[in-house]
Amino acid sequence: MMSRVSRRCAVALLLIAAVGLAGASCTRAPGPPGKAVVRVGFAQIGAESDWRRANTESIRSEAKARGIDLVFADAQGKQENQIKAIRAFIAQGVDVIALPPVVETGFEPVLREAKAAGIPVVLTDRAVEVSDPELYVTFIGADFVEEGRQAARWLVEASGGAAKVVELQGTPGSAPAIARKQGFEEGLAAHPGVTIIKSQSGEFTRAKGREVMEAFLKSPEGPSITALYAHNDDMALGAIQAIQEAGKKPGVDILVVSIDGVRPAFEAIVEGSLNCTVECNPLLGPFLFDVVERIKRGEVVEKRIVTPARVFTSDNAAAELPSRAY
Ligand code: AHR
Numbered sequence: 515m516m517s518r519v520s521r522r523c524a525v526a527l528l529l530i531a532a533v534g535l536a537g538a539s540c541t542r543a544p545g546p547p548g549k550a551v552v553r554v555g556f557a558q559i560g561a562e563s564d565w566r567r568a569n570t571e572s573i574r575s576e577a578k579a580r581g582i583d584l585v586f587a588d589a590q591g592k593q594e595n596q597i598k599a600i601r602a603f604i605a606q607g608v609d610v611i612a613l614p615p616v617v618e619t620g621f622e623p624v625l626r627e628a629k630a631a632g633i634p635v636v637l638t639d640r641a642v643e644v645s646d647p648e649l650y651v652t653f654i655g656a657d658f659v660e661e662g663r664q665a666a667r668w669l670v671e672a673s674g675g676a677a678k679v680v681e682l683q684g685t686p687g688s689a690p691a692i693a694r695k696q697g698f699e700e701g702l703a704a705h706p707g708v709t710i711i712k713s714q715s716g717e718f719t720r721a722k723g724r725e726v727m728e729a730f731l732k733s734p735e736g737p738s739i740t741a742l743y744a745h746n747d748d749m750a751l752g753a754i755q756a757i758q759e760a761g762k763k764p765g766v767d768i769l770v771v772s773i774d775g776v777r778p779a780f781e782a783i784v785e786g787s788l789n790c791t792v793e794c795n796p797l798l799g800p801f802l803f804d805v806v807e808r809i810k811r812g813e814v815v816e817k818r819i820v821t822p823a824r825v826f827t828s829d830n831a832a833a834e835l836p837s838r839a840y
Contacts, residue, residue: 553583555603560591563748564776568840569796576799614639617687625649640689654819656794662697676707677741682716684745716749723749727756744772747779783831793823
């Protein structure tokens with residue numbers, strides 16, 4: 515006979531299948547005896563980068579370790595799929611909904627539906643733009659503007675205040691793409707010798723980063739490029755390939771600075787093709803489920819939880835690499 519929890523899992527799977535979400539799964543680790551199992555719906559963006567995959571792994575493993583019943587949906591990069599997943603979580607009656615919004619705008623109506631159903635929403639990794647801040651409990655994630663400033667600070671110093679920069683932006687309309695651009699431009703404001711000569715989205719993926727960098731290099735401005743700023747490591751790593759294929763030395767002919775701090779970026783720094791990565795911690799599982807447990811205990815949770823970050827270059831990357839967790 516099917517237990518109550520297995521039945522709930524089956525219902526969740528049916529709901530998610532009904533809204534056409536591929537990759538959705540329902541996992542449940544048994545909680546301690548006598549303790550009510552907490553159900554959390556997590557509407558992940560997709561698997562566009564190494565960062566995102568590490569983030570998913572952190573959410574899944576931490577839920578398992580705490581005996582939390584995680585209903586995980588993979589929105590495959592589409593906002594409409596995230597919205598459908600949230601509606602499915604509401605229909606299922608999860609205890610908490612967690613969401614890294616793929617873009618900043620357009621979530622207000624569905625967040626209102628969650629509020630009306632009395633389900634608290636926790637934003638992880640990315641922010642949303644809403645008229646009513648009460649639509650979510652808290653936002654856990656990095657300070658993306660500061661990451662952009664740190665990348666600019668490094669580049670100004672490394673280039674001696676003179677560089678022609680191409681920029682690979684993240685997903686258009688996403689919080690990290692908007693804020694990392696803003697922070698970088700703020701960081702360059704007092705340094706007129708460092709200018710952005712081209713800027714385009716590489717959609718946070720290696721393949722697109724490579725394709726756009728190839729086009730930058732082939733453009734009339736190509737020969738004058740002396741630096742690349744990528745909003746994530748995956749795009750930088752793709753672009754590094756394009757630079758090599760164009761017969762130039764990444765890290766030497768073209769300085770490369772990016773954001774995330776994933777293991778392949780550390781390897782590239784050690785090998786000399788990447789110069790700097792600004793860390794953005796994807797291991798948000800412990801942060802998220804601490805908050806979920808606090809919500810369940812009825813505690814007041816602070817509106818913003820900022821995850822700490824460090825900057826890595828050839829000075830410190832080799833020492834960090836062996837213990838790098840993602
Ligand atoms: O929102 C965080 C960003 O999303 C990471 O920097 C990027 O790699 C990911 O896809």
